[in-house]
Amino acid sequence: MTEKGRKKRVYISGQITGLDEREYRAFFNKAEDVLRQFGYEPINPTALDETENTEHWSWHDYMKRDIKLLCGCDYIYLLPNWRNSKGAKFEYMIADMLQIPCLNLQDIQEATE
Structure with a gap:
């Protein structure tokens, strides 16, 4: 399903509602940086909020x-x-139903050792 040589795309999901904007952006941006560092193409929905109205x-x-x-x-x-x-739980449910696997830091670290 993925093209050879294309970076694997990873959707970042987490709590936004109820957190200060700086706090949730810091969580998402840190995850984006880590994923990029390990060769993935992170999809950070909070970054899109800055480019869309x-x-x-x-x-x-x-x-x-x-x-x-x-x-x-x-x-x-x-x-x-x-x-x-609520949104992240919904995203997890959809990913599970569509067989989009979860990626965690342990998986990333093991893959690079």
């Missing part, structure tokens, strides 16, 4: 966009706080 978006609008992004990925990466998020 999301000022009047509802939770549903974000989820519709983010589910499309997730469906185009090879893996999902769950931030440690993902269980605190």
